Amino acid sequence: MKKNAVIFIIIIMVIILLAIAFFPKQKPSPHQPPETTEITPPAATGNVDDLVNATLSEISDEELLIKEEEKDTSLINLDSQEVSDFGQTINESEF
Amino acid sequence: MRVNFKSILRTGFLGLMIAGVLVPLWIFAQNTNDNQKAKGFCNLISNLASKFDQRITDRETKLEAKRAEITNRITERWSERDAKLTEKRAKWDTNREEHFEKLEEKAETDEQKQAFLVFKQAVTVAIASRRAAIDEAIDDFRQSVEQAKIDRKSAADALRNTFRNSIRAAFQKSETDCDVGVDPATIRTNFRAEVKAAKEKFENDRKEIEKLQTSMETLINTRKEAIKKAIDDFKTAMETARTEFKAAFPQAETED
Numbered sequence: 001m002k003k004n005a006v007i008f009i010i011i012i013m014v015i016i017l018l019a020i021a022f023f024p025k026q027k028p029s030p031h032q033p034p035e036t037t038e039i040t041p042p043a044a045t046g047n048v049d050d051l052v053n054a055t056l057s058e059i060s061d062e063e064l065l066i067k068e069e070e071k072d073t074s075l076i077n078l079d080s081q082e083v084s085d086f087g088q089t090i091n092e093s094e095f
Numbered sequence: 096m097r098v099n100f101k102s103i104l105r106t107g108f109l110g111l112m113i114a115g116v117l118v119p120l121w122i123f124a125q126n127t128n129d130n131q132k133a134k135g136f137c138n139l140i141s142n143l144a145s146k147f148d149q150r151i152t153d154r155e156t157k158l159e160a161k162r163a164e165i166t167n168r169i170t171e172r173w174s175e176r177d178a179k180l181t182e183k184r185a186k187w188d189t190n191r192e193e194h195f196e197k198l199e200e201k202a203e204t205d206e207q208k209q210a211f212l213v214f215k216q217a218v219t220v221a222i223a224s225r226r227a228a229i230d231e232a233i234d235d236f237r238q239s240v241e242q243a244k245i246d247r248k249s250a251a252d253a254l255r256n257t258f259r260n261s262i263r264a265a266f267q268k269s270e271t272d273c274d275v276g277v278d279p280a281t282i283r284t285n286f287r288a289e290v291k292a293a294k295e296k297f298e299n300d301r302k303e304i305e306k307l308q309t310s311m312e313t314l315i316n317t318r319k320e321a322i323k324k325a326i327d328d329f330k331t332a333m334e335t336a337r338t339e340f341k342a343a344f345p346q347a348e349t350e351d
Contacts, residue, residue: 038183041190046197048214048344052337054194055222059145059326060189065179066322067231069236072172073311077245078165080305082158083251087297090262090290095139095283 037064136283137273144266151259162248169244173237184226191218210343214336221332228325236318243311250304258297265289287288 039061042054195215202208265286272282 003213008133013099021281044190044193044197046194046201048198048337048340051191051194051198051218052333053220054187054190055191055333056330058183058191058222059225059329061183061187063179063322065176065183066233068172068176069233070315070318072169072240073243073315075165075168076247076311077156079161079247079251082154082161083152083254083304084301085139086151086258087294087301088254089154089258090143090147090294091292092287094146095136095143095286 039064136269136279137287140266140269140273144263147262147266151255155255158251165244169240191222207344210340213342213343217332217336217339221329221336224332225325225329228328229322232318232321232325236314236319239314239317241313243307243314247304249309250307254297254300254304257300258293261293261296262290265293 039057042050042057044050127177198214199211202211268289269282270287272285273279
């Protein structure tokens with residue numbers, strides 16, 4: 001009886017592990033705007049090089065956001081299916 | 096386990112016998128159905144044409160809804176990014192003011208104070224120029240995206256209209272042929288051929304519309320170049336400002 005219970009538990013665990021391994025991972029929706037990471041400005045030191053470097057970090061911080069804009073182009077053809085569906089408005093099997 | 100070959104052979108033979116009866120019956124039923132459809136084709140046309148028009152209308156509604164959704168998403172993203180960009184710039188402006196204050200504290204002589212002011216002015220102008228150039232690149236890109244949307248809409252609408260008109264013309268021709276007593280089977284055959292041709296043209300033209308997407312790569316590259324130039328110009332301006340500052344304020348280099 002005890003042996004059967006152990007086998008049963010092992011089988012359940014194997015099923016759970018397989019389910020975790022093969023279950024399709026949730027992909028981020030292409031329609032969701034991607035998250036951007038922030039760059040924290042460095043503390044002021046009174047050193048001219050640090051000031052210049054801070055202005056260069058600002059560029060990187062902006063670029064992260066600006067690059068996201070390129071992904072907007074993928075939204076333009078989201079109506080492909082709807083356009084394609086016009087070709088299915090007449091069905092030869094009906095006549 | 097013994098394999099009963101006789102039983103297997105018997106079952107197989109029986110299966111073949113049944114198939115031998117059913118398959119010709121099925122083919123006959125198909126042909127009869129086809130013949131009936133051909134004979135009744137003239138009576139069907141009006142109903143088919145109404146169904147077709149209704150489906151076109153339904154799909155137009157769906158397409159318009161999708162287009163509105165696309166526009167909303169793009170507009171929403173742009174607004175969010177504009178707000179984030181403004182927020183980021185304000186954050187860096189505040190930080191830079193702190194850097195300026197610390198740097199100014201170290202200016203003791205009039206010459207040093209003057210050097211600081213010149214430096215501050217140069218940095219402020221360089222940042223304003225870079226931001227203006229980047230804003231312009233963003234605006235240009237967005238206008239191009241809008242234009243791409245308009246072009247796609249025009250092309251898709253033209254595609255739909257051509258397809259719809261071809262099918263309507265085919266219906267009209269069939270109706271006329273029915274009225275003058277052409278054999279319904281011939282009318283149906285011609286109609287099917289016209290529908291097939293219209294569908295093929297639709298598919299080919301639709302593939303061309305999808306190719307419009309490739310032009311977006313050009314837009315992306317143009318924008319990248321504009322932004323790269325803005326950044327390169329900014330870096331050059333900053334290097335000049337730093338060099339001039341250090342020349343006039345050499346101790347600043349070694350103090351920290």
